[in-house]
Amino acid sequence: MSELQAVTTGTRTWACYDCGKCTATCPIARAGAQYSPRRHVLAANSGQKAEVLEESGSLFTCLTCSLCDSRCPAEVAYTPLVQKLREVAYKEGVEPDCPHGGALQSLMRMMARGGTQQDRMGWLTEDMKTTPDQGEVFFFTGCTMYFDTLFPELEANTLDATRASVQLMNRLGITPVVSPEERCCGHDLLWNGDRKGFEALARFNVDLVKKSGAETLVASCAECVRTWKLDFEPFFEGKPPKIVHISELLAERLGELPLKGNGGRKVTFQDPCRLGRHLGVYDAPREVLDALPGVERVEMPRSGKRAQCCAGGTWSHCDRYAKKIQTERLKEARATGADVLATACPKCQIHYRCAMKDPNLGGDIGIEMRDVAQLALEALGEEDTSH
Amino acid sequence: MTQPDEYQMGLSSRKAIYIPFPQAVPCSYILDMEHCLGNNPIACGKCQDVCEKQAINYDDADEVITREVGAIIVAIGLDVYDPTEMDEYGYTRYDNVITSMEFERLICAGGPTAGHFVRPGDSQRPKRIGFVQCVGSRNPKIGRPWCSNICCMNTVKDTLLLADHYPDVENVVYYQDIRAFGKSFEDMFQRSKEAGTRYVRGLPGDVEENPTNGNLLVTVENTTSGKLERHELDMLVLSVGVEPPKDLAKISGLLTLSKTSDGFLMESHPKLKPVDAPTRGVYFAGFCESPKDIKDSVCQAGAAASRAGALLNAGKITIEAITSQIDAESCTKCGVCARVCPYGAIQWKKGEVAVVIEAACAGCGACGAACQFGSITMRHFTDAQLVAQVRAIMAEKPKEKVMVFACNWCSYAGGDMAGISRIQYPATNRVMRTMCSARVSEDMVLEAFRVGAPIVLVSGCHYADCHYINANRQTVQRVQRLWNKLEKAGVRPERLQLEWISAAEGQKFAQVMKQMEELRQTVTDEEIAHAMEALKPKPKKKPKPKAEPAAAAAP
Amino acid sequence: MNLTKDKTGVMTTARKGWNPRLVVFACNWCSYAGADTAGVSRIQHQPHFRMIRVMCSGRIQPGFVLRAFEKGADGVLVSGCHFGDCHYVFGNEKAVEQFEKTKSVVKMLGLEEGRLRLEWISAAEGARFAQVIDEFIEQLRELGPSPLSRARSGDEAAGALTPEAEEVEARV
Known part of the structure; x- marks a missing residue:
């Protein structure tokens, strides 16, 4: 079976009806870009690598948000197909545009190679109880410290969610393992087609967590959780730990903590693609919000399974269509009357705040943003977590 | 006392006493007792007062009629897909998105608007009308992988109706394939195009509504040209697919009928016995066996009738010699045999001895092998x-x-x-x-x-x-x-x-x-x-001896 | 400092087998x-660097520096006009902003501070250019090869890389 055949069999690409519903659903195509998921399916079905490469110019445009997957009548698994096609293209030397000068990809590959001792624990404060190597619960930090350093002007402060997660776990009596040896989960390398880079990171991280003896792994980034749960699976020998997003842990246990009112606030929730459509977790973050006194949850018209991606696009591509998608979404959030746009992924925070920086639009699309973990911590009434 | 009229797809209302539809057989009034206010002089009873023939009886109840029959024809019809769950098309969220069933009522002279085709949102006549095909068909994702057979031609017909009534109408059909197999269907399809209907090969993604005028904005990838198109329409018709009727499970349970993987009833042989059920004496006609249009339904009905007639008029029929025999004495009334019989040829009620209907038995022996108590003999085997x-x-x-x-x-x-x-x-x-x-x-x-x-x-x-x-x-x-x-x-x-x-x-x-x-x-x-x-045999399970009523009193 | 003469007669501190690679x-x-001025003036300085010209130092975002380190650079120098002299008025102020970010990330990643200037x-x-180069190269000699470069063990040929890391690097 040729490489492409294996790809199309595994992703049901052969079942495609060629109906074009995917393209008509795709946020990028609808924003006006010349992008058609259907064309990539056709190229894959041709069985010719040359055809795949001919279309590869737009291959990295896909946001991998899975909205098309959720609509395809023939059950073509488009998102996994894109990931595999990107690997094929990458091997032939096709590279994504890599916005931000390729900084993120460089960082990840340097972590994949290893050899340096990272200095990544600076975000921990004295009041936080963590242990560096052994424990029942492993808190996988992710790269928020790098994000905040690279994008300070966005004031995304993605580390606030990381800190809030640890503090909440402490309040629940959990002293998580936070390892200085941790490396990037490699999510973006995987989705950029760099299979080898991803595997190096996967093996290292799986090994690290295995050595810690942890039975549960918690992360506050939706992309890390997806990667651990779905993409790291082949690297586990034996039983993997239980992998949850912080909102799932909180949904289960927030009731144990004394929650105070936050003042009356209307909050609307942005389902991260990786948490929602990729993992099927829609309720947990909403349960957390509903548990917070004084918080009134309002929904955007396109929420849950229909939620619109933040157009972060795995750091492979960014253009005016991404901006258009972000702008429309922020307007949708504002239209609900919400005071706060809550989310559960640092990528969403970064990309919406970037859009909000636009001096021409700022007034129409500015809205306060918080991670669900931050809101939960604030409801303990002890501190304001925004720095 | 009014209720939404089911026949008019809820677009108009009916009274509690009503004729379901003009061609009803028999064409007489029925009382919807669930909503009727009753005979109570304080509540109502008006209909009874005015009926000259005194034909109204509020106390009439369902009658259970028992008949012994030699053949049964199952023609229980179909149900239609409810596209509310296909949220991207906005059915029930947008006023001017309707189903093909509702379309039929709106354009019908006997419908709620007497055939003046208007749109629900503002009762204005729409000029630009779109039809989305395959809504609830050819869709493994929602568990409906089959083609519903009738929707393509139904839409073709609808476009011709519209073009005929309103020459200025602009129809567009969003399709995957146009399936026009039947007699003169291809001609009809060509006429539809001749009448100005535009056929766009592509299924729309999210439909948006213009809140000021209720118009619909449809985004579709025209797969023929490869371009993403946006159409503003006054009305959108969802060509809904069909599904096995909701009460099919009840009927199939009663008659021990098998289903094919899509949920329609399974015929005895897909080519050679298309109207026979595997259970002898039961025949199919129409939709319940598979989606088909009126002509094919009538054909199948005729075939089923003649098959039933052949059976009933046979005088003598040949039955299987290799049949199952149950020993009533040793039967423990567990009912396992009845459960495993693919033909429903074993009658059993809880607490009663199982009985084989020999004419229905095909002799597979499943019951014989399943019986734990040695009560079943398979003749010749x-x-x-x-x-x-x-x-x-x-x-x-x-x-x-x-x-x-x-x-x-x-x-x-x-x-x-x-x-x-x-x-x-x-x-x-x-x-x-x-x-x-x-x-x-x-x-x-x-x-x-x-x-x-x-x-x-x-x-x-x-x-x-x-x-x-x-x-x-x-x-x-x-x-x-x-x-x-x-x-x-x-x-x-x-x-x-x-x-x-x-x-x-x-x-x-x-x-x-x-x-x-x-x-x-x-x-x-x-x-x-x-x-x-x-593996030496363990002592065989002996059925419990039947309890003698007098035994309890014996000293 | 171990001064020796290389084949062109230039005094260098070239170590046998490994020289720092500065971008x-x-x-x-x-x-x-x-740098041109240093050249036409025939000022002798260490040759172990490669120059990438940009119109303004404000163009240098963290990604470029990280890419250089990813590819095995032992050191990176960002250089621009003095304050007040930027050809684009305040481009070098932007350079400082970007450099602060770059410095933090490089530190977080675990590369020694002395590798970035x-x-x-x-x-x-x-003359100043030549001096900066000489100083930086010397500093890099002391620091040794970058942990991310192939020459980590001191031997150009060997590499302390896992098979996966080899593959990763081959792609890069």
């Missing part, structure tokens, strides 16, 4: 006969033989096929024929091991192709239970093999026999001896 | 011209 065969086969040098149970219709015929094809294979197998693999009971297999068989193979029709509808399901369950039993007794489970070999698969038969021989050579004398000992 | 991002109007060198400062 009794337990004693079959076990005797096993013993006879294994009487001499059993360890050099592979015991094969083969079903009559497929595996045994497959063996024949191998033979006439002169395919060479090891001669160590000994084949014993039963009508169905489900006839092979636990005891027969264990007996084979008890008399020293190294390997036992149970072979039948491929899983979905059982001659007796689905009796081989019992085979699978039985063999799985046997594997557990063997393992517990310390016997290697792979000494019992299960294969599906069809009548055409002579090659496969030979190959399997080769594999069995190879397996046989791995079985040691100790293993055989151990099995002979470990 | 220099120089702005077109000042620093690149400054920001200098202001004007078009006339040929």
